[in-house]
Amino acid sequence: MILGGGSGTRLWPASRKALPKHLLPLMPDGGTLLGAAVARGQRVAQHVLIVTAESQREMTAAVAPQATIVAEPVGRNTAAALGLAAATIEVTDPEGVMVVLPADHFVADEAGLAAVLERGLGAVERDDVIGTVGITPTHPETGYGYLETEPEAARHGVVPVKRFVEKPDRATAELYLASGRFLWNAGMFCVSVRRLLGELAEHLPATAAAVRAIAAGTASAAEVYPTLRSISIDHAVMEHAERVVTVPASVGWDDLGSWAAVPALRGTDEHGNTVAGTVVAVDSSGNVLMTDDDTVLATVGVNDLIVVKSGNAILVIRKDQAQEVRRVVEALSARGLARYL
């Protein structure tokens, strides 16, 4: 199951409300992150089901013609989306096991991740756990949630999760990194359909009932879905569930939360620049320089900048402030320029 309904502006101006990150041709070969996620799923699963937004149904089908597509009439966060997927699978395969993959992440080592997921699936089938993927941290990142683990209780490379923790501040992140007990929560899960719907029925009963009714055809998604509580699966289920485990993974994972992550995906040239389109970089290094539509982008003497021209917008931002694209998005909204979003 691929979570592909998000819309986001963290990669604005390439990502827009109508064209989210996972549908952009960001991969070095011109492919999309969604396409990569579908291939990722096919390594470990027999069927691929994508939950997406109604507005993205056509683009999603074009990228993944082999997948089953379930469209949400409105976004209701991940608890509802996973519930809808599980209820849809339950109709034909009540004993099924899901691997949940976000559509917009990058993984350098796909074979490594497949092995991690297989290990998680093994634990699900053996012990009916909820299996997560815990990325071994490489730095004290404050932008991710963490999994606190019990490494001393590891068995077959599977580690019990003691608790889910929210994005920490810098000092806490450094403690997490030093402890060796904390992993990044990558938002990838293995879980049986039966267990997931059971947890939902316990913690979010209205959602569990609604998604089952929608899947059975006895309720209209357009009517019922908008009434569901908008809450993440982490908050609704994971933080309360027993028997949650994780498989530590060092697979070159990145959630591409900002333009600063793009060099990891696309690589850099001999000057440390990541370029796309017609770019002339003079005395410039460590930049992300992307342009489209036969517009040339020329730089002189600039370092560690992100410059992206996409359609009718240009972004220039310091790489170490790449998260602050949201402030441009806010400013555009505030100034009546939302047509650029």
Add this chain to the structure above:
Amino acid sequence: MILGGGSGTRLWPASRKALPKHLLPLMPDGGTLLGAAVARGQRVAQHVLIVTAESQREMTAAVAPQATIVAEPVGRNTAAALGLAAATIEVTDPEGVMVVLPADHFVADEAGLAAVLERGLGAVERDDVIGTVGITPTHPETGYGYLETEPEAARHGVVPVKRFVEKPDRATAELYLASGRFLWNAGMFCVSVRRLLGELAEHLPATAAAVRAIAAGTASAAEVYPTLRSISIDHAVMEHAERVVTVPASVGWDDLGSWAAVPALRGTDEHGNTVAGTVVAVDSSGNVLMTDDDTVLATVGVNDLIVVKSGNAILVIRKDQAQEVRRVVEALSARGLARYL
């Protein structure tokens, strides 16, 4: 007489081979530098004659319908252009006096400059000198030529010029500034038609004969003009002429030799940014930010940059390296991308 035939890429990507700086809508009111130069000339002269390139004849006529336009079939530098203008004027007014103004300079204090030019014209009529405009230097600029003067011999605000000096290195420029004897050569002159053609006949006789034949209609400009020597009026005449004077001027003059000069022309907002078009600047100061065609330009956390989007090109350059646009121009040529010039 306005020298308006230049093509340049120092303000690339706004200026292009087909659209030089003086025809761009750079003025705060959307007007052109050429338009400002025509108005400048009209303050002190009865007629305005513009020497321009054949390829710019139509655009020039559109900006200055009241001017006489003389088109050069090819550019042959300023000695030939001034000669052609003088010979053209000589046909109807052999006793005429010319004020020579570059088309692509900016002057903040037009009334002040008019007074300076009137003073120069008075000296021309009184003593048949060549009168120049000497800009009082504000910093040790290495990008301009200088006039060495004899301030102790000043009379009525008119100062003898001892010699023309080329662009100095930094140390020399500092000596010039400290001495109080050196002024910037602004490329503006007052001279009688008779004297200018006499000097040309002495120092560049083939050119003098050719421009007179073209003006008289006894030679074809298309045939003769390309054979003329390409040399500046400074090198051909000024550096050798006797009785050259200058009128010191502090009039907010700028030759707009790079994007770094644009704030002087267009002003800055409360964050020290000079903006044009739809611009969103977050935590950004001291920048020149210009865009066109309804393309939004958004910046976050950048300082002292020049970012210009014009047509099918974007330039990002550090303000203190603004002269280095030429390296982009060279790189575009070298990479077969001259269509962007």
